[in-house]
Amino acid sequence: xxxxxxxxxxxxxxxxxxxxxxxxxxxxxxxxxxxxxxxxxxxxxxxxxxxxxxxxxxxxxxxxxxxxxxxxxxxxxxxxxxxxxxxxxxxxxxxxxxxxxxxxxxxxxxxxxxxxxxxxxxxxxxxxxxxxxxxxxxxxxxxxxxxxxxxxxxxxxxxxxxxxxxxxxxxxxxxxxxxxxxxxxxxxxxxxxxxxxxxxxxxxxxxxxxxxxxxxxxxxxxxxxxxxxxxxxxxxxxxxxxxxxxxxxxxxxxxxxxxxxxxxxxxxxxxxxxxxxxxxxxxxxxxxxxxxxxxxxxxxxxxxxxxxxxxxxxxxxxxxxxxxxxxxxxxxxxxxx
Amino acid sequence: xxxxxxxxxxxxxxxxxxxxxxxxxxxxxxxxxxxxxxxxxxxxxxxxxxxxxxxxxxxxxxxxxxxxxxxxxxxxxxxxxxxxxxxxxxxxxxxxxxxxxxxxxxxxxxxxxxxxxxxxxxxxxxxxxxxxxxxxxxxxxxxxxxxxxxxxxxxxxxxxxxxxxxxxxxxxxxxxxxxxxxxxxxxxxxxxxxxxxxxxxxxxxxxxxxxxxxxxxxxxxxxxxxxxxxxxxxxxxxxxxxxxxxxxxxxxxxxxxxxxxxxxxxxxxxxxxxxxxxxxxxxxxxxxxxxxxxxxxxxxxxxxxxxxxxxxxxxxxxxxxx
Amino acid sequence: xxxxxxxxxxxxxxxxxxxxxxxxxxxxxxxxxxxxxxxxxxxxxxxxxxxxxxxxxxxxxxxxxxxxxxxxxxxxxxxxxxxxxxxxxxxxxxxxxxxxxxxxxxxxxxxxxxxxxxxxxxxxxxxxxxxxxxxxxxxxxxxxxxxxxxxxxxxxxxxxxxxxxxxxxxxxxxxxxxxxxxxxxxxxxxxxxxxxxxxxxxxxxxxxxxxxxxxxxxxxxxxxxxxxxxxxxxxxxxxxxxxxxxxxxxxxxxxxxxxxxxxxxxxxxxxxxxxxxxxxx
Numbered sequence: 024x025x026x027x028x029x030x031x032x033x034x035x036x037x038x039x040x041x042x043x044x045x046x047x048x049x050x051x052x053x054x055x056x057x058x059x060x061x062x063x064x065x066x067x068x069x070x071x072x073x074x075x076x077x078x079x080x081x082x083x084x085x086x087x088x089x090x091x092x093x094x095x096x097x098x099x100x101x102x103x104x105x106x107x108x109x110x111x112x113x114x115x116x117x118x119x120x121x122x123x124x125x126x127x128x129x130x131x132x133x134x135x136x137x138x139x140x141x142x143x144x145x146x147x148x149x150x151x152x153x154x155x156x157x158x159x160x161x162x163x164x165x166x167x168x169x170x171x172x173x174x175x176x177x178x179x180x181x182x183x184x185x186x187x188x189x190x191x192x193x194x195x196x197x198x199x200x201x202x203x204x205x206x207x208x209x210x211x212x213x214x215x216x217x218x219x220x221x222x223x224x225x226x227x228x229x230x231x232x233x234x235x236x237x238x239x240x241x242x243x244x245x246x247x248x249x250x251x252x253x254x255x256x257x258x259x260x261x262x263x264x265x266x267x268x269x270x271x272x273x274x275x276x277x278x279x280x281x282x283x284x285x286x287x288x289x290x291x292x293x294x295x296x297x298x299x300x301x302x303x304x305x306x307x308x309x310x311x312x313x314x315x316x317x318x319x320x321x322x323x324x325x326x327x328x329x330x331x332x333x334x335x336x337x338x339x340x341x342x343x344x345x346x347x348x349x350x351x352x353x354x355x356x357x358x359x360x
Numbered sequence: 361x362x363x364x365x366x367x368x369x370x371x372x373x374x375x376x377x378x379x380x381x382x383x384x385x386x387x388x389x390x391x392x393x394x395x396x397x398x399x400x401x402x403x404x405x406x407x408x409x410x411x412x413x414x415x416x417x418x419x420x421x422x423x424x425x426x427x428x429x430x431x432x433x434x435x436x437x438x439x440x441x442x443x444x445x446x447x448x449x450x451x452x453x454x455x456x457x458x459x460x461x462x463x464x465x466x467x468x469x470x471x472x473x474x475x476x477x478x479x480x481x482x483x484x485x486x487x488x489x490x491x492x493x494x495x496x497x498x499x500x501x502x503x504x505x506x507x508x509x510x511x512x513x514x515x516x517x518x519x520x521x522x523x524x525x526x527x528x529x530x531x532x533x534x535x536x537x538x539x540x541x542x543x544x545x546x547x548x549x550x551x552x553x554x555x556x557x558x559x560x561x562x563x564x565x566x567x568x569x570x571x572x573x574x575x576x577x578x579x580x581x582x583x584x585x586x587x588x589x590x591x592x593x594x595x596x597x598x599x600x601x602x603x604x605x606x607x608x609x610x611x612x613x614x615x616x617x618x619x620x621x622x623x624x625x626x627x628x629x630x631x632x633x634x635x636x637x638x639x640x641x642x643x644x645x646x647x648x649x650x651x652x653x654x655x656x657x658x659x660x661x662x663x664x665x666x667x668x669x670x671x672x673x674x675x676x677x678x679x680x681x682x
Numbered sequence: 683x684x685x686x687x688x689x690x691x692x693x694x695x696x697x698x699x700x701x702x703x704x705x706x707x708x709x710x711x712x713x714x715x716x717x718x719x720x721x722x723x724x725x726x727x728x729x730x731x732x733x734x735x736x737x738x739x740x741x742x743x744x745x746x747x748x749x750x751x752x753x754x755x756x757x758x759x760x761x762x763x764x765x766x767x768x769x770x771x772x773x774x775x776x777x778x779x780x781x782x783x784x785x786x787x788x789x790x791x792x793x794x795x796x797x798x799x800x801x802x803x804x805x806x807x808x809x810x811x812x813x814x815x816x817x818x819x820x821x822x823x824x825x826x827x828x829x830x831x832x833x834x835x836x837x838x839x840x841x842x843x844x845x846x847x848x849x850x851x852x853x854x855x856x857x858x859x860x861x862x863x864x865x866x867x868x869x870x871x872x873x874x875x876x877x878x879x880x881x882x883x884x885x886x887x888x889x890x891x892x893x894x895x896x897x898x899x900x901x902x903x904x905x906x907x908x909x910x911x912x913x914x915x916x917x918x919x920x921x922x923x924x925x926x927x928x929x930x931x932x933x934x935x936x937x938x939x940x941x942x943x944x945x946x947x948x949x950x951x952x953x954x955x956x957x958x959x960x961x962x963x
Contacts (some may be wrong), residue, residue, distance in 0.1 A: 070545040071516070085853065112859055124850035129872040135854060164628070179632065180403060210404045210573040214616045215628030236545040239575075243618045280550040282575035284617045286599045289548050290579055317734030 025097040026056035027197055027230070028082055028115065032351055033091035035077050035254075049077040051254040052091065054351040057082075057198060057230055063359060064224050064231040065243035066262060068277065069251035075234045079202045080250075082232065083117055085109075099317040113143050116196040118220075120203035121184035126175035132183070136190055143194065148224045159189040163219045181212040188219045196228055202234045217244050239281050242266045247358040250274050253310040256329065260336035272315045309341070317342060318328050331357060362433070363390035364566045365414075365452075365534050370427030372406075372413045375420075383409035383422070385590040387665070388567060390397040391534065391566050396557075398581035398598065399570045400613070404633050406590040407570045408457060409423040411538045414568075415454050416444045432533060450475050450530040457538040459523035463511040469497075470507040473526055480530060496525040499562075501555055517548035521555065528559060535560075538570045553580050574613050578602060587608050589634050589644040592664060606673045608651045651677060685882040695950020701943030705755060705936075712752035720746035721753040721907040732928050742919040745907065751932050754909040757820050759940065761893045761908070764824035766885035769831025774878065776832070777839030782847060782866055792840075795833045804831045807892065811901035818903045823896070827889045835881055842877055846870050876951065883948040890940065909933050 035050040051192050053074070057065065067075045083095060084100055093100045095111055100343045103111065126135060136156045139145070146152040157167040163185045170182060178186075184204065191199050201220065205213040221244050223229045235241050241248060242262055249259040250271065258271040269275045279290060308323040309315070315322065321341055329339045330346035337357045339350055349356065368561065372384040383406040391397050401407050412418050414429055416436055429436040448454075456462055464472060473493050473506055473615050477484075484492065494504040500521040511519055521542060527535050537556065541549040557580070560567055569581055577584055577598065586594040586609065594607040605611045612629045631648035642659040646652050655676045662674040689696040720726055723743040732739040738747035752953045780791040810826050811818060846852070847870070855869050897903055897910025898917070916922075921929045 025567055070547055083853075083854075083857070112857060117853075117857055119850050119853070121850060125854050127851040127855070127869050127873065129875075135851075135858070138860065139858035164630075169632075210575065211402055211616050211629050214618070217618075218628065233664065238546070239618045276547060278704065280546040282546070282549070282573065282579045283580045283619065284575040284602065284614055285619070286578045286602050290554070341803065 024332040026058040026094070026355075027096060029056040029094040030078070030081060030088075031092045031094060033088045033093065034075070035086065036089045037082060048254050049156060050074040050081070050147040051227070052351055053078065053251075053254070053256065054354060054356045055249065057232060061359075062219070062224055062228040062230045063247060064233055064245045065358060066238075066245040066248040067251060068236065068238055068241055068248055070236055070277075071254060073343055074254040075236075075251055076202060077232050079117070079200045079232070082198075082200050083115060084111065108111065113194070116191050116194055116199050118184075118187050118191055118201040118204045120207055122180045122187065122207060123175060125187055126183065128175060131172055131174055132178065132186055135186065137194060139194055145194070156189075156195060157333040158184070162192055162222070163189045164215055165189065169285045181208050184208050184212075184216060185219070185288075188216060188223075191229075192219070192223060192227070196229060198230045198232065199223065200232045200234070200276060203236070204233075205240060206235070206237060220244055236277075238266055238277055238282075239283070249354075249358070250277065255326070256337075256339055256351075256354065257337070258309065258340075259329075259337045259354055260333065261347060261359065264336055269312075270332060270336070270343065271340050272317050272342075273311045276314075296340060309339075316346060329354065333357075335359070361392065364393045364432060365391040365568075366412075366428075366430040367414070368411060368428040369431070369552055370410075370429065371425040372409050372422060374422040375426050378638070381636045382406075382590050382639045383636055384413060385639065386661075387587075387590075387592050389585050389592065389595060391568060392583075393566055394560075394564055395583055396560065396567045396569060396581040398577040398584045400572065400574060400577050400584060400588060401587035402572055402633055403589045404636070406636065407587050408538055411454060411456075411568075411570055411588070412534050414536055415448060415452065417454075432663065446480065449527075449532065450480050450535070450606055451532050452534045452572060453527040453530070453532040454542050455520075455523050455527050455535065456540065459540065460511075460519035460543065463519055463522060465511050467510075468507070469493075469509055469511070469514075469522055472522070473529055475508075476526055476529055479543075481641070482530075492529075496529055499528070499559060500525045515548075516544055517552060518550055520544065520548075524552070524556060524559070528563065532565070533562060534566050534568070536568045537571070540569075541576070542571070550579075554582075566587070574617055586613070589639060589662070590636050591644070591674065592672075593645070593662075593674045594672065595664065600671060606667065606671075606678065607675050608649045608677075609645050612650070633658040653677065655679070690952050692950050694946045694953060698943055698945070698947030698950050701939060702947060704758070705939060705943060708751055708754040709759065712748070714750055716746060716749035716752050716815075718749060720749040722905070728924060729924075731926075738932055739914065739926075741912075741929050742921070742926070743915065747929065747932055750907045750912060751936055753907045754912055754933065755936055755940070757906060758890060758893060758909040758937075761820050761827070762886045762890035763826045764890035765827035765831055765893070766882060766887075768825070768828035768842075769889070770835050770878070770885045772828070772832040772895070773835025774874075777836045778843055778866055778870070779795075780836070781840040781843035782862070782870070788840075791836065795836050799833050799837075803892075804895070806830065807896055808899070808901060811896050815901065815904075816861050818901075820903050820906055821910060823893060823902060824889075827892050830886055830892075831889060835885065838881065839874070839877075841954065842874055843870060845948050846873060866895075876954070880948060880951050883944055887941065887944045890944075894937065909937055 025295060031054055032052050034048070034052050037047045037049055038044050067078055069075045077086065081088060088100055095103060100111065132252055137152065140152050140155060146155055158169045160170060165175050165185050166184060170178060170186060175183060205216050208216060219239060220231060224231055233241060234244055245262045247260065248262040248265050250257045250273065252273050257267055257273045258269070265274060266278055269278050308325055309327050312318045312322040319341060327339050327341045329337045329349040330343040331337045331349050332343050332346050337354060365659040367387060367389050370387045374381040374383055374565055387410065399407050399410065413424055418424060424437055427437065439447065458636065470493050474489050474494060493507050497504050497506055500523050502518060506514065506518065541552055544552065559565065571577060582600055584596060584598045585592055586607065588609050594601065594610045601610060602614060605614055616627050616629060629648060636643050641660065641661050643656050645664050646656045649656065662676050664674045665678060666672050667678055716736065723745060726736065726740050726744055726746045728740055728742050728744045730736055730740045736746055736748065738751060740746055741750070766796055778789050780788045807830065814822065852865060852869060855865050860868065894910040898913040900910050900914050902908060916930055
């Protein structure tokens with residue numbers, strides 16, 4: 024079954040600097056397939072530097088891979104024709120993090136809703152266009168008369184972000200890449216936006232790739248999760264299992280750092296080794312070893328393979344040696360499709 | 361014990377063409393020595409203005425309309441510009457919102473820290489200054505080598521730590537942290553907050569933490585004040601507030617946050633935040649309040665009432681003493 | 683109208699528009715009072731001080747100075763506007779495609795611009811003007827000035843577009859199905875309008891300056907009564923020594939007015955584009 028979009032052994036390396044070239048490996052042989060069988064919501068979790076945003080950009084076709092392939096309906100995206108790219112753009116959409124930057128300050132907020140309708144010919148009259156827009160806005164909990172006709176700076180962050188969700192609703196793509204959609208929105212507004220994302224998935228059958236560093240929200244709307252650390256997969260699988268019982272030490276650190284709104288449940292026992300942040304250390308072994316409280320000698324020698332610990336879980340950590348190993352491409356086995 | 365910082369009936373308005381924007385309206389609160397006080401509210405509720413007002417950094421068209429800010433008995437509002445300048449950083453320091461972007465990109469970290477010290481007439485030799493900077497960097501868990509670096513060479517978390525180091529450089533009595541971790545990842549956020557906690561205990565500081573995330577508040581403060589549309593609606597011990605939030609807004613703030621227990625239940629706060637422009641008398645939360653009764657429509661602003669020891673609520677529902 | 687209310691707040695912009703409007707009316711309606719033929723030699727008796735018959739006096743070659751200044755204002759400003767607009771248009775076009783498409787095109791354009799910028803502009807202008815001396819007309823002067831005016835804008839517009847190109851709303855536009863040309867014209871260009879407006883004023887000011895500089899050296903259109911040429915004749919005929927004060931004062935006064943108008947316009951636009959500079963209520 025060909026997936027809608029697939030990353031196959033993709034590596035992305037950034038080169039910076041004029042004289043002293045500095046290479047950063049943003050993604051290291053990552054594979055992930057997002058299918059259309061059953062519309063899923065998959066979380067890609069990690070800190071900044073984990074490669075999650077790069078993954079989003081690759082999926083959206085904004086960056087070419089350094090090696091590996093990005094397959095759109097089985098065909099290499101970067102060899103597709105102009106017409107195929109048109110369809111691709113129609114089927115794969117995005118919601119970005121910054122609710123202000125996504126608007127062109129010269130235009131009213133309507134612009135971001137009308138342009139795609141016109142370009143993708145979704146409505147055949149001005150009236151139909153207007154109705155589509157109004158319905159989408161109401162669906163995300165906004166009142167058209169209060170939001171349309173305004174400039175971006177006249178609306179609040181929460182309203183602006185909801186409009187971008189309305190835009191996605193309008194287009195009804197097959198896949199939405201949501202890159203930290205709620206991190207710049209007040210905590211109290213996040214629920215509303217997440218609710219809309221869930222609705223997109225459950226009612227309209229749209230698959231969502233939810234990129235975030237906040238596991239609490241990931242837990243709530245996603246079914247699958249893939250935890251990235253410096254460009255490699257640390258852990259992947261069913262979101263309930265991974266968050267309630269994290270296996271990889273890094274995942275434990277992430278879960279332990281969640282700020283639960285409960286004064287009795289203070290930040291976890293996982294000690295976060297801090298001093299290791301100073302300069303990026305080149306290691307030949309597991310990337311997390313310098314910070315890992317459970318590091319063993321073998322961890323510093325060679326990077327661990329992905330062990331399948333369960334029908335719906337996989338962890339890249341020597342602590343789980345003994346379990347069957349997975350090749351990069353097979354990771355989709357543990358993710359509910 | 362006298363509180364180290366006491367805000368009494370403070371109001372800060374911005375006078376625009378269309379009328380006054382009442383960013384802070386009759387706010388009173390006390391910060392005890394060694395306490396961590398959280399000031400929580402949505403964007404636009406006036407909490408950043410509050411931070412600026414405490415530092416006397418309000419600029420026209422904003423003005424402190426009335427009120428007192430007593431720091432160790434001295435009213436900051438009445439100080440002259442020069443006296444206030446000397447008070448800033450040495451007695452009361454601010455870690456501003458987006459502090460990481462407040463570092464001068466063309467100046468090395470060392471000089472930026474020393475800058476503040478020099479401005480307060482700290483006279484030390486060059487080597488003594490360097491030693492002092494090194495000491496400060498170590499206290500915020502940064503490698504001393506950071507001193508000779510430029511801001512762009514550091515990560516977000518590291519820059520934030522530099523800002524913390526600057527804030528504590530003169531051992532002030534009070535530190536105001538305005539959303540210090542808003543642009544940071546969860547892990548870095550936790551580490552920075554733990555560093556601040558440790559420093560607070562070591563140096564005996566009193567802290568006001570401003571933010572919108574109740575989760576962060578639950579983890580980081582002892583005492584909490586909830587702000588809505590420029591006014592305080594609830595104050596109390598953080599555990600008491602989470603256990604039994606009294607004001608309907610506080611209740612909603614807590615219940616709309618995701619927890620591990622209940623998956624997939626989404627509740628938002630309906631409606632949008634009111635505008636502070638020409639804010640009328642009366643309860644400003646009433647249009648969105650799920651518990652509003654007829655009495656809430658009267659044009660009388662609810663005042664903070666002490667309903668039990670150190671527990672205050674400003675809500676018509678609690679008017680007739682329960 | 684909101685525009686006029688805004689002008690009341692932005693006094694610099696108001697001053698600039700006022701002065702320039704006045705000069706515009708002076709240059710256009712002035713012709714009705716002072717017929718242009720009188721701006722040429724031997725039209726009227728020479729060396730007469732201001733009088734009711736000749737309100738601005740006359741010069742040593744027999745020109746009616748009122749007509750001369752009226753024509754001069756028109757010609758000099760026209761030279762400046764023509765050179766400034768062409769220079770900016772070319773610079774904008776090249777800057778846009780250089781920044782947006784990048785790659786080899788960008789490298790070539792940048793290299794050409796960098797090389798040409800090292801050439802001393804004034805020298806080139808003097809040489810070209812000297813070569814064409816007899817046949818020089820105001821329009822050709824504009825074109826020569828434009829030749830040297832396009833490089834600066836290319837660079838600055840390029841850097842503006844480079845930073846705009848990375849903004850999230852460009853990505854959203856791509857996702858909405860806009861192609862490259864649409865993104866350039868519909869998304870990027872409107873955001874540059876304030877910058878272009880300010881650049882235009884700068885370009886025009888620079889071009890007028892350059893034309894005045896050349897002309898007062900005698901390297902302009904000899905026959906035309908541009909402001910710069912008038913100053914040249916003032917020097918040539920030794921007006922200082924001969925006490926013909928009106929001849930010296932009038933062109934200088936108008937030139938000062940022109941630059942004041944342009945300056946206030948630019949300051950006013952700056953205030954408009956940069957809300958933080960705006961006067962607080």
